[in-house]
Amino acid sequence: MNNSQPRGRAARATERSSSRRAELITVGRKLFADTSYDALSMDDIARQAGVAKGLIYYYFRSKRGYYLAIIEDAVAGLAELAGSTHELAPYDRVRHTVDGYLRYAQHHQAAYRAIVTGGVGFDAEVLAIRDAVRARMLTTIALGAWGREDPPPLARTALIGWLCSVEGVTLDWIGERRLARETVGALLVRGLGDTLRLIEEYEPDCPAPPRPPAR
CATH class of the missing domain: 1.10.357.10 (Tetracycline Repressor, domain 2)
Structure with missing residues (x-):
């Protein structure tokens, strides 16, 4: 059995996940630069990032974790x-x-x-x-x-x-x-x-x- 393909897919998935997380952090840095922490809701963040709110929870668990x-x-x-x-x-x-x-x-x-x-x-x-x-x-x-x-x-x-x-x-x-x-x-x-x-x-x-x- 060739295990290289599953390992390759796992590596690509990890890379995509890291890239997506980094993109969300980049968006967040811009958002928090212009708006106070308390003024931003998770709905606002998701809308500005163009993603489902659940994705932010998936990577960061909470607004505080994201911050x-x-x-x-x-x-x-x-x-x-x-x-x-x-x-x-x-x-x-x-x-x-x-x-x-x-x-x-x-x-x-x-x-x-x-x-x-x-x-x-x-x-x-x-x-x-x-x-x-x-x-x-x-x-x-x-x-x-x-x-x-x-x-x-x-x-x-x-x-x-x-x-x-x-x-x-x-x-x-x-x-x-x-x-x-x-x-x-x-x-x-x-x-x-x-x-x-x-x-x-x-x-x-x-x-x-x-x-x-x-x-």
């Missing part, structure tokens, strides 16, 4: 930024990561606001997604600055403070857009350098990288 899947999909790109610059020098790595972070927030404003502010109300699952992004960013900074993934508590606390300021500045920037992205990025990178030098004062085992050459 969380959209946030998780959106944040995957944001988290990936933190691990995609290992071939660069430390300063260029940070600059590239911060610029990519700002670009992401600029082009996915609804998802970014949901991630940073905690989603609908105070959503523990969305906050967990945010914390995972922060952890990825912390690991990247610690590896670039000190060659280690586990900075001491004081260094970690100081870096969390910087990350919180990044989130606040980014939220203000995408709301106001009065500054160029490059200017905002330069401010954030400079702030990280100042934070690393402050850490060095308290944790000599975590020396700050040399200042970048003047440009």
Whole structure:
């Protein structure tokens, strides 16, 4: 008996299912960007997606499941930024990561606001997604600055403070857009350098990288 045909059909079915799910997430990202969570019903979502409501329940179980899947999909790109610059020098790595972070927030404003502010109300699952992004960013900074993934508590606390300021500045920037992205990025990178030098004062085992050459 040839088992290759059943396996081939199963693989194609899985691929179609994944593609369909991805299409629904793409539609959802656009919908939630323009309309609040509470204002969208499952009927509205199904109508805008051009599918039967049961299909959304099949893939996501509920509106909340659909919303969380959209946030998780959106944040995957944001988290990936933190691990995609290992071939660069430390300063260029940070600059590239911060610029990519700002670009992401600029082009996915609804998802970014949901991630940073905690989603609908105070959503523990969305906050967990945010914390995972922060952890990825912390690991990247610690590896670039000190060659280690586990900075001491004081260094970690100081870096969390910087990350919180990044989130606040980014939220203000995408709301106001009065500054160029490059200017905002330069401010954030400079702030990280100042934070690393402050850490060095308290944790000599975590020396700050040399200042970048003047440009």
